[in-house]
Amino acid sequence: MPKYVYDFTEGNKDLKGLLGGKGANLAEMTNLGLPVPPGFTITTEACQNFLRDGVVPEGMREEVSAHLAALEARMGRRLGQADDPLLVSVRSGAAFSMPGMMETVLNIGLNDESVHGLAKQASGNERFAWDSYRRLIQMFGKTVQGIDGELFDEALEELKDGRHDLELEAADFRRLVATYKDIVRAQTGEDFPADPHRQMSMAVEAVFKSWNAPRAVLYRRQERIPADLGTAVSVCSMVFGNCGMDSGTGVAFTRDPGSGQQGVYGDYLQNAQGEDVVAGIRNTMPLQELESLDKAVYDELMRIMETLENHYRDLCDIEFTVERGKLWMLQTRVGKRTAGAAFRIAVQLADQGLISLDEAVTRVTGDQLAQLMFPRFADSGGEVIAKGMNASPGAAVGKAVFSTERAVELAARGEAVILVRRETNPDDLAGMIAAQGVLTSRGGKTSHAAVVARGMGKTCVCGAEELDVSVKERRFTTPSGVVVSEGDVISIDGTSGTVYLGEVPVVPSPVVEYFEGTGEADDELVGAVHRIMSHADEVRRMAVRANADNAEDSARARRFGAQGIGLCRTEHMFLGERRCLVEDLVLATSDEERERALAALEPLQRADFTGIFQAMEGLPVTIRLIDPPLHEFLPDFTELSVKVALAGDGAEKKDRELLAALKRLHEQNPMLGLRGVRLGLVIPGVFAMQVRAIAAAAKAVPGSRAEIMIPLVAAVQELEHVRDEARQILAEAGVEALIGTMIEVPRAALTAGQIAEAAQFFSFGTNDLTQMTWGFSRDDVEAAFFSKYLELGIFGVSPFETLDRDGVGRLVTIAAEQGRKARPDLKLGICGEHGGDPDSIHFCHQVGLDYVSCSPFRVPVARLEAARATLAGAGSDTR
């Protein structure tokens, strides 16, 4: 039988999975000799079994009794003993922090008898005893018995009748206990349970059940915490911050979580229990003031904080209680911090010698670095008119518009707009694309607006519930009476969720300026980033490349630390003015016309490649031959149909020809149509022209290292045909280049062993691979139903954001293994957007890829995460 209960003296901080964060850290502090009220923790395993079977597991009850008996013996009091009661708290604590998501019940052991014993313990403080008793009934009723908390709150308000809570007296609380008991009886049909043991076991089960409360399920889904972990339950002997002005409760950080600076950061509330701080009933005092109230306690607290920081070797946050001049530690954990603080603290701790530079790298994340790279609003200026959820980071400024039509219309005139809606739906897609940012008054981080905006990398603040949005009247109103009408300029901060009236100046990130080499070097933050990134580059196994299609982006990528181009998309070179050349190619009716069109494109392509090779001199450049179907370069079919129909006999000849071509080329599902290698095989000369241009450019630029990549290969035979032709052209030009393929079609992954025989490298095109593996057309489904899917828990994050390990990841694993088996020196990389996503980068490291390639802006993130993956070793993830 497993051990279901651990005394605080038995556990330690590494048993988080079993004891939860709270239980593990209480044990750790106990072992450190810090003043922790004695107690024990029931394991997450017990919770898992309870949730599976609906009853507590065999043997747990007996273990709890034994530990409780030991606790009673140690404290010299029995639970709920009438004349001298032991009281306990029952607290939830999962392996991952889920703040406020689950339940806690304090003061267990009180009833009509033991309340007098408690008063006696507190030197006859009846007020304190009855206050504690009413708190028990209130928390127990709400948490364990599922009674609407409003009923208790209303009864309290009625009783107070305008008085401050410190003005209430023992008799008031005594009356309140009676009222609360009536509420319990009315709501449940039974009396409030007087038996202390029954109180405790009911509370334990209620905490177990709270794991599956809707808000907890939703939180886990959003935070991608596995659903089957369960929560531990800590049972802790009570200490009281509410037994007089020489008592109190507080929270503190060992250093400033906003800046990372060392010092005293925290809040203290006299004569109160912990929930009063959370509820904000009274104003707290800054922690520093405790020094003047009780210097001994304050000094002890400072010593403990130093002990904790040195022990945990990180910023800690703590909860503590002072009971009649005696300090008790109720909780500690490694504290959350801002992105900037994370970098500063990591480097500070390394400088203090508390952690190594390796460890410093693991203390910061790619997401934090990305946050530091967004442009932000200048601190000064800007009237804050609302706060919403920080759904998609960035800073956006523009005129408020209230419909997609207006957004598209104004954007077409070159105006910056912010699309404001109650909530968005698939019809708003065009408006979201046109806008600088999106603001909604409803919906959370998985709402349609949030999901789609994140997918686009567009700034978004959602769920700003205080805004009253009237689409009909084209305006919104704030509670303070500010009215923003269509055309009024607003600014939204997707990193903080803040909404400003008017234009707030946007300043570039100093971190980006550092990467660009344009900023001031003596900023502390920049220094910390520099230290971390330099070490990350020494540590990581995988190389980092960038996806870039022109010389300018390539040069920037190089400044950002890219070690090559992993994906140069040649189709972007056919846009703009060159469209007409593609039209000529499509409209060609003879070999001569087609060759003329290709001949016109070749020097342009050559020049494109020359620029990129120059920017990346000495580094590899992977050039993907043309991928999209040709009709993508032509006008829209339906629009042109309408134009020609309306023009009747007066329609232009070229329009008629293009319409005929579009009819011929029209595809039901262009993503699965005539594109990529298929195009290269069916339309003679296109690929050959590109390879000639690459060869000529490579020859012209000393130090160029071209890699030719064939898209959309599904069968090795396709690749062989193109490879043979390309090899011949390269040989004629006297140029050496690797020839490889995208792995972006499921069949390519499944037959990778065959394909590797003909490919010198694989680059995983995980965008298309995700589309085909899931059967999702990203253009269609992201807006249409991803928010619904997130809401239903079908996935915790869009598979286009983070690589789906079970499905797409399995194909990548198969392909990497079989490819390497067939060709041991096969080079493996990834060039889908996942190449810039932290969790996906860790996966790529584990699968053994040689490099990741991502957008230039994500290159620093990838460098950092590649290092973290190396340090985490096999089997890691980013949580």
Next chain:
Amino acid sequence: MPKYVYDFTEGNKDLKGLLGGKGANLAEMTNLGLPVPPGFTITTEACQNFLRDGVVPEGMREEVSAHLAALEARMGRRLGQADDPLLVSVRSGAAFSMPGMMETVLNIGLNDESVHGLAKQASGNERFAWDSYRRLIQMFGKTVQGIDGELFDEALEELKDGRHDLELEAADFRRLVATYKDIVRAQTGEDFPADPHRQMSMAVEAVFKSWNAPRAVLYRRQERIPADLGTAVSVCSMVFGNCGMDSGTGVAFTRDPGSGQQGVYGDYLQNAQGEDVVAGIRNTMPLQELESLDKAVYDELMRIMETLENHYRDLCDIEFTVERGKLWMLQTRVGKRTAGAAFRIAVQLADQGLISLDEAVTRVTGDQLAQLMFPRFADSGGEVIAKGMNASPGAAVGKAVFSTERAVELAARGEAVILVRRETNPDDLAGMIAAQGVLTSRGGKTSHAAVVARGMGKTCVCGAEELDVSVKERRFTTPSGVVVSEGDVISIDGTSGTVYLGEVPVVPSPVVEYFEGTGEADDELVGAVHRIMSHADEVRRMAVRANADNAEDSARARRFGAQGIGLCRTEHMFLGERRCLVEDLVLATSDEERERALAALEPLQRADFTGIFQAMEGLPVTIRLIDPPLHEFLPDFTELSVKVALAGDGAEKKDRELLAALKRLHEQNPMLGLRGVRLGLVIPGVFAMQVRAIAAAAKAVPGSRAEIMIPLVAAVQELEHVRDEARQILAEAGVEALIGTMIEVPRAALTAGQIAEAAQFFSFGTNDLTQMTWGFSRDDVEAAFFSKYLELGIFGVSPFETLDRDGVGRLVTIAAEQGRKARPDLKLGICGEHGGDPDSIHFCHQVGLDYVSCSPFRVPVARLEAARATLAGAGSDTR
């Protein structure tokens, strides 16, 4: 070192892979004591090594010399010995028959000296000797030296100057030898090689090389013969059918390959070598007449044929030569036969006790059964005006039309048309769909017309090269002067490749009438089919179900032997008059409107299901919930855009609303969009309505066995949501039904272990699975480039016709294994079109599926192939 050469006395018929069909059977006949000219065979392995390395493998030359020396010793003559030469033939012979695809050289060993020795051997027959010599130069020049055969043919014609070839004399052939030598010298710059050993080794290498001749490569691709097998080479001492009127050569079958009847079937040609029969220079005589020419030889031949049939236990075809009254066997093999003969012969042999009924089942194929099920033209009547390739079977009658536009136009008026083109291209797709059949004058079995027609199941005759098609003048002309203009009725037979003028009456297949229970039972063919099918049903492990969407098709499927419905597509029930109800559903702007639309659909669905359950009483019926995107039920977006634009302000309200809905629902790639389970999860009530209708119908029909199938599942979570809702509805109705899922998205196959936890059955939807695994939209790519892909050898057969084992098959295997591991009693089936394809059925058997489901018409084919797969055991394929 491997053994590269086998004497005829060393091999046997089971060594086909090593000795080729010809070599293996020559060895078998030698061992049977039949009169085979002595010789030896060089293995396919030697050929493979030669083709890989470009030189004959080490040791082969010595082995050949040793065997030749043994042959010379046995015959008492040396190769090319001047006064008494041994002559040999060098013949190709691969494991699979590739008729006429590779090369043969006869009379090796002749030169200016040995020609006299040959004459002496032939009792001074100088004419024969010089004729043999010129044949050697002609064949050698053409085959080994690559000289255009026309040059030799022209020289012969010039010499004959109108004379019959039997009128030519020794001096003529002597002159011809001189002329032929001149040709060789002029074409190659060298003299014809006089050294007999050099002749032989050059001939052997030429045969090796002929394996990769373009026509051989094309043939293998079409017949799906692996490219790396190589050919064996048989070296056989020459016997001569051309040394007088007591000599000759012939071919024969041990029974009629057309009907299967026993008797004497063959042709004989006096004083000739084998190639004369093939070339059709003179008319052959029926084999029976040999009896009067040489009774002894005839009787021996009859005895040998009986021996062979009893030994091979099958119809054999043979080649033989009579040399001055002595019979020699040159070749035998199990003979090709028509589909009807295959069934009759199999049953006859079983009746004779030569083979078991199990073996009889393996002697026929599903393709042959399918051929017997096509309607055919009545034997009488019909003027044959051309022959082309039998590209896609069936019988079609209609007015000839020469453009897609006319085809569509006339078909829209309800007229039957045959689309006639020089060749088709993707633009002809609409015309092909509209036509009853397709006729082209160019292109082979992998041409665009052939590939697309087969994909559609449309009758097609292609490559009728004698037709002069003028699209401009809208007519075609035959060599005999028949002119068929637009509107003239023609009939085409896709099974035989015949083109008829006028309407030929079509008669139903007696085999179909037998399955339907409407035909006469005493037909011999029907009797044979009955015997075979009855036994097949006893033998096979897999069940066979049908894909049917209504009661009528279900009833037919049942008559055809279906043991259930494997796929009932509910979306077909929303077409026709019910479209307007779907329009209401799409246009619904409130929950009430949507529920009203669903409520209107529910009783219709219930009636649909009731009819199917009644037809399939006692058998399982798998009903797939609605799969396609809703916009498929609405008008075409572009057409409606044009209509509304042209109508301007006068456009109808409903049209405007529909257009707005279409804009909203428009998808870039509908196949990868909002359909299947996604639709069910996003649009409330649709799936629930269908499940309610199923439950009500199942309750109303005793003996009904409903299975509810969820389409397009990619993640187990999707399935769980729908399953939970469906279970509740079923429980409320008090109906039991299995709930399972399609496996048609790659991710579903990759995560099958998870999905099986929530599914009681899997049905592989290999159409969509093929589309997504290859990244092919069938609608787009089949017409656009499959013929090109077949031509390039990227695949040997469309992956939509035959399941792609390496890619799609791998996913099926993964899913079957992991699904069964998670849920041992998981029911596995296939409902893609591959369920009716023989090779794919064998694959399904090997993977361990429980059933295949196919169109009602293919059910008998599937029954037969499932039995053949069972009998073939693991690892079989259909070749």
